[in-house]
Amino acid sequence: MSIERRSMFSRFTVAMPFLWLAAFFLLPFLIVLKISLSDDAVAQPPYAPVFNFGEGWAALREKLSMLDFENYSFVLGDWLYVYSYMQSLTLAAVATALLIVVGYPVAYAIARSPRGLRPILLLLVILPFFTSFLIRVYAWIGILSREGLLNQMLLSLGAISQPMEILATNAAVVIGMVYSYFPFMVLPLYAALEKMDDTLLEAAADLGATPSQAFWRVTVPVSAPGIVAGALLCFIPAVGEFVIPDLLGGSETQMIGRTVWNEFAVNRSWSVASALAVLILLVLLVPILIYQRMQLRDLERR
């Protein structure tokens, strides 16, 4: 509305959150980028150069020339780091695929259930999300450990004779991810399935499709945006996951989120940690842009 566009109030609504996000989200990333091009130093803060805009142009130019891609060549030259990226992407992808397989039937069942029951079922799916993430991951330690409840149960049933080693493996990490991100997959899937017009399936049946044909040729394609949204919502944060690999993973688990933390907190190499973070962002840039695109498109379609 032309009137609203001009109003002070409208400008305020844009300016406040914009400035906040620019200061506390965009600016920090620029700083990360800058530090990733710096060198470590035994100082406070532990990197060099430190820009001080009071020093004038010459000093600034000199310091700018100190920036280089050393950290990147170091990171990319070290097989351990590269392996860490690959493993993060693989584990996140496996977890996302499993989430689709596990989440779709649940979302579908909720969308099919009687109208009055749906908000309750949805609340049941979301409720664990509200309880602590950390606690949910912790709960699996007791289940998956060598003396844990899963092994106890399987042993007493006679299904296995030796306790399985699940905790401290990548399998445990994937289980933890599937568990933790479950609501993030189910919600967008449900939203897509719930919107679907029932008469589409009736039309498919009327035109001779069996229920399973109708499901694969109508329901699944119609809910595709939900699948993509759910997959992105799980995959992107899972790649940089820290808590799950730290608590459920073992020595074989080298996920990148943990590596960043180790570089930062243990090795105190802020510049390498920054370079690692920038590289994660580069890898995730495309999925993040796709995700934002979808969000924006949802916003316009009204």
Added chain:
Amino acid sequence: MEMAASKTQKPQSVRRKFEPWADPAAEPLIRFENVVKRYGDVVAIDGVSLDIYEREFFALLGPSGCGKTTLMRMLAGFEEASEGKVVLAGSDLSGVPPYRRPVNMMFQSYALFPHMSVADNIAFGLKQERMPRDEIAARVDEMLKLVNLRGFEKRKPHQLSGGQRQRVALARSLAKRPKVLLLDEPMAALDKKLREQTQFELMDLQQRIGTTFIIVTHDQEEAMTVADRIAVMDHGKLIQVATPAEIYEQPNSRYVAEFVGDVNIIEAAVTRVTTSDTTLQADMLDAELRLTQRTDAKTGDRVAVALRPEKIRIAKEPLSEVHANCAQGVVYDIAYLGDLSIYHVHLDNGFVLKAAKTNLSRQIEPPIDWDDRVNLSWTPDAGVLLKS
């Protein structure tokens, strides 16, 4: 709306002669001067100039997307003209925000505030102008009485029926005693029976309070029922501004003739023009076409003539005199509407004419049936020459 007043008072049956637009000395209340509205490259309003007078009930009629709503929203202040100006009671409205205009609007969705009671909804505008509390209470009561909703003041909008909500919306938009009331498709959400009843009540109300009403509608019957004058719009332009009878009987263009009511369009060439009438030769008619209407067209010009189906007499009996304004053909379709029937008649030369016939007797078997050979005829004042 069951108006309390219409039950107690004797309704004013005679509508006084009211045509300020015909009086050159009359000052219009609202004046659109060469108004243009563009959204990027799209021209929504294309050079509209229009005068609307005090106490008038004015209708903006056209299909969706014709610009009628944009024109109304300019008056309310939700859109600004790209060119030209909108003048209300002598003062230019440009740059005046909606909340400073003495104009109120009744929204198509009613836009009743869901979290407020009926009384709070009606009082909303009065509170904005900081009217004293007791005056607000009195005005709200007056409005409730006007729309016959006393006893409902504590209800929330969701506790009302569709018709009651519509009346609350009306009361709310009238509470500030605006100079002009804008009604955006006010009856779109009502079913047909209630809509017809409401139209008459709206007319009575407008007569009693004397406020200028401007209604936007795509329903030609509604516009013809309620309005003193109608502006027919298309693609952001005013096509014709006239009284309902003029719009129907003297459409100035093919567009208006086809938009309002059912019509046969006959293309013809002018063969003779006199001071009082015009004779034409139409391709679809074997006989010549005579109209008691003078024209600026010259002999040989191609023109279009609009002929309403109800003005065509349809009969099985042969005609007594056969030289002008007639045609012969075979009935190939009948639309039985109860009160009248529309016959689609295939003329011998392949063209089709529609003729309407009032069903005067209670015969189940139609007096004229499919495949009957019929004669069509009409008087010279039945058809109208269209300018474009």
Added chain:
Amino acid sequence: MAMRKGLSPVTVTALAGGLAFLYVPLFLLVIYSFNDSRLVTVWGGWSTRWYRGLLQNQALMDAAWVSLKVAAVAATLATALGTLAALALVRAGAFRGRTLFAGLVYAPLVMPEVITGLALLLLFVAIDFDRGFWTVALAHVTFTMCFVAVIVQSRLLTFDHSLEEAALDLGATPLRAFFSVTLPVILPAVAAGWLLAFTLSLDDLVIANFTAGPGNTTLPMRIYSQVRLGVTPEVNAISTVFIVVITAVVLSASLAMKWQQGKVEGRQ
């Protein structure tokens, strides 16, 4: 089978399986918090001793208090900013930089926390802002406001814009129209946004780990340091308290919202 809305054996199984997957680990956690044995895997009979221990754990109580303060401050600021961001996205039309703005609002939703945390820490160091209560709170405002924005945005999308126009038409300035009409109508979504921001802040470990100062250990940080030492009945007890409190709050809030909504726009 898939034709009608309704539950077939297949969908019931899917639902039961999914819900069991979600809840069995939590139930086990709760049950073992009442285990008398210190060994988590051996059942030693019912006991509430670990809960009694919690109250004496001063460090834990301090951390809980820090977390609650951070969450309350962060959620309140995030709700204000997130609501404004949603209004900007849905209402302000095509202003310059809108795509960048939308990107900034949606990116934190999926951004790995490690990166957000590191970036914010480096910002605080660069501007020489001592890490403490406010650094955690500001960091939490930043990532939770985006969740608020998404919730409020989806409510605004179904909000009948003519309500606001009607208010303007009746003489309310845009600011008054917002406070007397728009805000009351979208209030349930705003409240839900606050609640989500509050729980997200209460729950956050990674970003707090980066941005918290030495004296401001939050509850998840405290729990984490205990969890790293292995499964103990104490942690189970803390977790149970956490689960019970959050569940109670979320359930009563959603019931309250439902009731409120029923009052505003319910049908007979």
